[in-house]
Amino acid sequence: MKEFQSIIQAYDLYQSQGKSIALATVVHVNGSAYRRPGARMLVTEDGILTGAISGGCLEGDALRKAQSVIFQQKSMLVTYDTTDEDDQKFGVGLGCNGIIQVLIEPIDYENENNAVNLLKKATSNRELGYLITVFSIQNSKSPQIGTVLLSKPSGLIGLESNVGDDLLKHISDQLQELNFSGSLIKNYPEFEVEVFFELIKPITRVLLFGAGNDTVPLSQLAAILGFEVVLIDGRANHATKARFPKVKEIIVATADEAVSKLEIDDQTVALLMTHNFEYECLVLEQLIQHSLPYIGILGPKKKSEKMIQRLENKGLSIKKDNLYSPMGLDIGAEGSEEIALSVLAEIKAVLARKTGTFLREKDGPIHQEII
Structure with missing residues (x-):
């Protein structure tokens, strides 16, 4: 998501400067690669890059091809075969062993539904969405249809006429079947195309309860990761923009009114770091009424057990599988x-449904393959 934000910001800048640009997107990977489908890189006519499609080994060639796309104003599908031992210029630096398809599209600022504008619309609110990208490996030498549709709960947005009625019907049927369950790359041999159904989730929102000194680095690191941080505290002299310049919003509120002021969805997590037991008990009592995937409580396990016991004594039912206390991964922080690193790594693992183990102990590829 951070990469999306950077690309959108760069797009707005280059539009104001009148620079011609192209967007490179990894749309298919067979085997291992540094980046998986959905990785993007914005390229300007004068060679400025935003984002990445690999660890550095493909960018130089992709830059040259993107400049050609800008000049010709025709999309292009590029194949990088890092399994070819005779082609040592690609993948040798990473030890990759895969075939990577990269779609490069010229961006027309006049088109309100160009690939970057669709990306912007996909991330403009906190709804799930699907970006639809159509490409053809079989006809890779021909101009590509590209990123043309965005599916939101309210309907389709984009260049439906570019797809054609028959293929559009298949895409619509597939969207109903997926129902925002995950990304998919599907081959439609009757149309000689592949379609990348890319699930776009809202930015991770962090409800940070506590404006003490220990939450300052956490707010900074969260901003680096592209998370949206809402800071909540009852002390107006602590919860200030001067101390927390990177947070999106600051709410000064008492414990009994704080949660009612918040927007909460399934990409929202909460961190209780106030060092105030009574404040956090009242906040937790309200948070458990929402389906948050992660509620982290700073401090020893005995503290959270005492909080839970108090709430249970009030007759409340506590769902404990989303409570993390002590919060954070065990990295010796x-x-x-270091605690901020540990906590944010745990949040990332929980939202990605990973265990946070060592990658060397994992069998198979690092990234889950998009089928």
Whole structure:
């Protein structure tokens, strides 16, 4: 999501400057690669790159091809075969062993539904959405249809006429079947195309309860990751923009009114870091009424057990599988900066439904293959 934000910001800048640009997107990977489908890179006519499609080995060639796309104003599908031992210029630096398809599209600022504008619309609110990208490996030498549709709960947005009625019917049927369950790359041999159904989730929102010194580095690191941080505290002299310049919003509120001021969805997590037991008990009592995937409580396990016991004594039913206390991955963290790293890594693992183990102990590829 951070990459999306950077590309959108760069797009707005280059539009104001009148620079011609192209968007490169990884649309298919067979085997191993540094980036998976959905990785993007914005390229300007004068060679400025935003984002990445690999660890650095493909960018130089993709830059040259993107400049050609800008000049000719025709999309292109490029195949990088890092399994070819005779082609040592690609993948040798990464040890990749895969075939990577990269779609490069010229961007027309006048088209309100160009690929970047669709990406912007996909991330403009907190709804799930699907970006639809159509490409043809079989006819890779021909101009590609490209990123032409965005599916939201309210309907389709984009260049439906570019797809054709018959293929559009298949795409609509597939969208209903997926129902925002995940991404998919589907081959339609009767149309000689592949369609990348890319699930776009809202930005992770972090409800950070506590404006003490230990939450400052956490708010900074969360911003680097592209998370949206809402800071909540009852102390107006602590919860200030001067101390927390990177947070999106600051709410000064008492414990009994704080949660009612918040927007909460399934991409929202909460961190209780106030060092105030009574404040956090009242906040937790309200948070458990929502389906948050992650509620982290700073401090020893005995603290959270005492909080839970108090709430249960009030007759409340506590769902404990989304409570993390002590919060954070066990990385031997010391100090607020390392604790912030530990906590945000745990949040990322929970939202990605991963265990946070060592990658060397994992069998198979690092990234789950998009089928």
